[in-house]
Amino acid sequence: MTHKPTHAARGAAAQGAQKTLTGELRFLLAGLAALGALATNIILPTFPDMAVALGTSVIDLSATLSSFFVAFAVGQLFVGPLSDRFGRRWLVLAGLATFVVGSAICAVASTLPQFIGGRVVQALGACATSVLSRAVARDLFDGEALARALSLIMVAMAAAPGFSPMLGGAFNSGLGWQSTFTFVGVMAVVLAIYYNARLGETHPTDRRSAISVPSILKTYWQLLTDRRFIAPALAVSLVIGSLYTFFGMAPAILMEGFHFSPFGLAIFFASTVFVVFGAGFLAPRLAHRWGQARAARLGLVIALAGSIALLAGKEDAVFFSAALTVFLLGMGMVNPLGTAIALHPFGRQAGAASALLGFLQMGCAAIAISVGALLHVPAYTALGIILTSSLTLAFAAFLALRQA
Incomplete structure (x- = not known):
């Protein structure tokens, strides 16, 4: 039987x-x-x-x-x-x-x-x-297998x-x-x-x-004060906050500034998926060759370079697309690798660590979008300021991991 x-x-x-x-x-x-x-x-x-x-x-x-x-x-x-x-x-x-x-x-x-x-x-x-x-x-x-799985998750979240x-x-x-x-x-x-x-x-x-309110609070406090988690988690969250800011400001920039049609806007958003997909394909391969931390730092440098180019460059649709492509390429590398680095030491508390990471991402996104709305500058300039500031802070946060 x-x-x-x-x-x-x-x-x-x-x-x-x-x-x-x-x-x-x-x-x-x-x-x-x-x-x-x-x-x-x-x-x-x-x-x-x-x-x-x-x-x-x-x-x-x-x-x-x-x-x-x-x-x-x-x-x-x-x-x-x-x-x-x-x-x-x-x-x-x-x-x-x-x-x-x-x-x-x-x-x-x-x-x-x-x-x-x-x-x-x-x-x-x-x-x-x-x-x-x-x-x-x-x-x-x-x-490396975790990095590949998280790359898939990142691509899916970008494709949606x-x-x-x-x-x-x-x-x-x-x-x-x-x-x-x-x-x-x-x-x-x-x-x-x-x-x-x-x-x-x-x-x-x-x-x-075990679960209880004190134990939950203790777990979250331990994660927040553990540099192995908070340094990469904060870096990833600042990068994701930048991405949500782009999604929030892109309609104003593209439709009002560059006169894109609604269909053109939809095509533009769809095209960004291919950049993120390429980055997700590249990230685990670079991590295999150089290590996750070094590959993630490279992604941060690339994303920061795109942000600075956007802030300093001319307000032009072609230049905007080029600078944004560089940003998205770096972002697509940092997200899965930084997430893997943050979750790796906490297999027993993977649920709590993943939850806190998600909360930090949404918090950074909300703050970035709110700050962008308060800036009394054109949407194009505001996006450049938010992306450059966020990526600078993300790079500084990730460097703190080396001292853990």
Whole structure:
């Protein structure tokens, strides 16, 4: 008589044997990481039609973005420690189920408050999948293999905001704005079924940690005061904050300054994915040759060079694209390598470390975007100032790792 392996046994087998990025694992990690970004950017082209349906204005709909990011940031701080105590599987499945519920609320909403409530529920589900994609990668991989897995996650998170506006526009034109929420909800269901059937638990019971409010606070404090974590984590977060600032300011720069059409803007965002993809392909290979820290420093230098060129150069569409390409190339190298360096020493607390890293990234993004909005200069100049300042601070933070 044969017996099917339990989820725990299957997860234990994965922990012991999964040392290469199979096609199944690529799909799962990429899908879990990109779900939140996909759900955010896919709705941007639908804002005019959505505003009419909800009886509000496009400007008021911006509250849906800020509410999503706040819930996303705070929720991560709870998901990480819970997964370290109870395992990844149930937190992943609960996060995906919560995301589906939030998507359904958004699809049937008839008022702005209802819609914002749905977006908050969506964010609480998506934050779990984002945090746990990194934690699962840390469960299964180490060293160069971890860097390759995180490169895949980074590419997926860059591809989602790059391509999703075009996808959202197509859904909106053919089926209406509600169809975008149906699509992302179906994606979450597919991920849940696939995850439960193919991967299951990756955090074995002998590596789980006790949980209580004092222990959670102690874990976070230890991470914040450990230079091995905070130096690379802060560097990566400042770089990601710069990237979100670019996404926030690019429409004003390209559409108002350089007179891009909405379709031209969507094509521009999509083209950035290929730069980040190339960087994600390059990063683990440079890390294999030079080591992760040295390759990450090179990425910081490249990103900083692009930022300085943007700030000092002329306000021209071609020059803007060239300088931004250099920035994105460096950013695409720093993100996976810096994340791998930050998570590597903390396998037992991978959930909490990933959660704190995600919180720092969202915090830096919020600060950078807010500062950019307060600067009384043209959007092009403001972006150059934010990128140059953030990359300078990121480089200084990463150098502190050498003294750890």
